[in-house]
Amino acid sequence: MVGKGLYAMSRVKDCPLCKGEHITPWLASKCLYYIPICATCGNPMAVLRDHGRNPSPAEEQRILQMLSVLADRHFKGRPWVLDRTQRTITDHWHVHARPVPAG
Ligand SMILES: [Zn+2]
Numbered sequence: 777m778v779g780k781g782l783y784a785m786s787r788v789k790d791c792p793l794c795k796g797e798h799i800t801p802w803l804a805s806k807c808l809y810y811i812p813i814c815a816t817c818g819n820p821m822a823v824l825r826d827h828g829r830n831p832s833p834a835e836e837q838r839i840l841q842m843l844s845v846l847a848d849r850h851f852k853g854r855p856w857v858l859d860r861t862q863r864t865i866t867d868h869w870h871v872h873a874r875p876v877p878a879g
């Protein structure tokens with residue numbers, strides 16, 4: 777168990793989100809989360825540094841606020857949506873900001 781408020785990170789070997797390699801530019805780096813450009817789809821994505829847990833509602837709000845600011849900047853005012861679907865990595869919390877498809 778991890779105590780509340782303690783950032784005792786659980787990391788999993790071979791999980792790309794735990795490794796957090798700088799293979800793409802990062803838009804933000806915090807102790808709770810980081811926001812890189814996704815290496816798979818090229819969109820900004822917020823990644824919790826902790827593996828296998830969900831952020832508390834307050835943490836999630838903080839993370840999504842930062843993602844919103846950075847996505848607005850990244851997409852230069854074009855519309856985008858939060859995508860909470862975890863397609864490739866299902867056990868490590870992350871949220872994408874994706875452009876709204878035209879038409
Ligand atoms: Zn992980």
Ligand SMILES: [Zn+2]
Pocket residue numbers: 814815816817818819821872
């Ligand atoms: Zn992606």
